[in-house]
Amino acid sequence: MANSILIKAATLVNEGKQTVADVLIKDGKIAKIGTQLSAPEAKEINAEGKYLLPGCIDDQVHFREPGLTHKGEIYTEAKAAVAGGITTYMEMPNTVPNALTQELLADKYQIAQHKSLANYSFYMGAGNTNLDEVLKTDPKNICGIKVFMGSSTGNMLVDDEKTLEGIFKNAPILVATHCEDESTVRHNLQLFKEKYGDAITPEMHPIIRNEEACYLSSSFAVDLAKKHQTRLHILHISTGKETFLFDNKTALADKKITSEACIHHLWFHDEDYKTKGNWIKWNPAVKTIEDRDEILKALLDDRIDVIATDHAPHTKEEKQQTYLNAPSGGPLVQHALNAMLEMYKQGKISLEKIVEKMAHNVAICFQLADRGFIREGYWADLVLVDLNASYTVKEDNILAKCKWSPFEGTTFHSEITHTFVSGHLAYEDGKFDESVKGQRLTFSR
Structure with missing residues (x-):
């Protein structure tokens, strides 16, 4: 289970409803969605009070x-x-x-x-x-x-x-x-x-x-x-x-x-x-x-x-x-x-x-293949959001190469804390893990 992550007690926003659940990610995909899931060898993320979005x-x-x-x-x-x-x-x-x-x-x-x-x-x-x-x-x-x-x-x-x-x-x-x-x-x-x-x-x-x-x-x-x-x-x-x-x-x-x-x-x-x-x-x-x-x-x-x-x-x-x-x-x-x-x-x-x-x-x-939803068997493209945090857009926290934003000076009352790209935890609390790159999309046409 070395390639596994278990997200615990997140509020999932998916397919028109909100539910509190755990999400197990394995080998880049969503392996299981449920309550009180256990995966001892998985990296565990406590998401209580946070919202998990596709x-x-x-x-x-x-x-x-x-x-x-x-x-x-x-x-x-x-x-x-x-x-x-x-x-x-x-x-x-x-x-x-x-x-x-x-x-x-x-x-x-x-x-x-x-x-x-x-x-x-x-x-x-x-x-x-x-x-x-x-x-x-x-x-x-x-x-x-x-x-x-x-x-x-x-x-x-x-x-x-x-x-x-x-x-x-x-x-x-x-x-x-x-x-x-x-x-x-x-x-x-x-x-x-x-x-x-x-x-x-x-x-x-x-x-x-x-x-x-x-x-x-x-x-x-x-x-x-x-x-x-x-x-x-x-x-x-x-x-x-x-x-x-x-x-x-x-x-x-x-x-x-x-x-x-x-x-x-x-x-x-x-x-x-x-x-x-x-x-x-x-x-x-x-x-x-x-x-x-x-x-x-x-x-x-x-x-x-x-x-x-x-x-x-x-x-x-x-x-x-x-x-x-x-x-x-x-x-x-x-x-x-x-x-x-x-x-x-x-x-x-x-x-x-x-x-x-x-x-x-x-x-x-x-017609994207296996993306865009929180579903078992789909690629784990996921975002954890803290709706109780806030931050102000400033030049020193703008990541685009041009280093400006039309939102500069705006305070947002939410924060993206984790981003998972095809199951890889690419962004966590302001830090990037660039060891795995994103994937080329395929289409069900």
């Missing part, structure tokens, strides 16, 4: 490797994720070079195999000219195909209608889209440049990248998916209007079209640009308080299916530039679960719903 699965991160490692890298960002209770991530293709060939995609898996403390998968990137490569993607061991239907960072805008039709018609797996209408954004930006020159401020960001730009693109993607029966997943919904594109009557496993909300769109709103400026500059933009509240409402009534981060670090120097020069994106993996637990404490969402949206539903959406 590890969060983040379906949208940008860890910046290869080519942009001054901003972040798989090693540093995966550690930050694990400290934040994210045991599994799916990473985007807009690295340098862009992951637009099967060989370049394979290179990223090689890096992660040696460096990633968390479990991992990587999206195949779609461009205007690589449809043949996209269609070679193996549904069994790749999370999905990423399509930028509005440019964000990098040069991966797919705006050729013939290419989009080809992707949506023939994609062998889930297609994940960034939806902003590029012509609308460019038109708005030109108007603001004519009026303000270089003096455009971050407060103007949600007006430039506005509701119309998002809805035009999202509704177009939904129409394409319905036309071709594509398995579509729309990322980072940022407007209330878009939430009505989605269905909450169909069981999640049967949905062809699903959607995601991100932490920043659930937490911040446009008034925060006055104090946060470029630190909350994302694409799509953080919008009005009404948009924020409607996104939460859609999350609670199951029009929106999952919660993710869109973790996308940039250096402080890059973000401190003028609005026109500062890139969009920010680090979020370390504080995503804490932020949602804070919203639970504020009475906005239940623990069960947090687990559903950050673990169960991601596993269902992506």
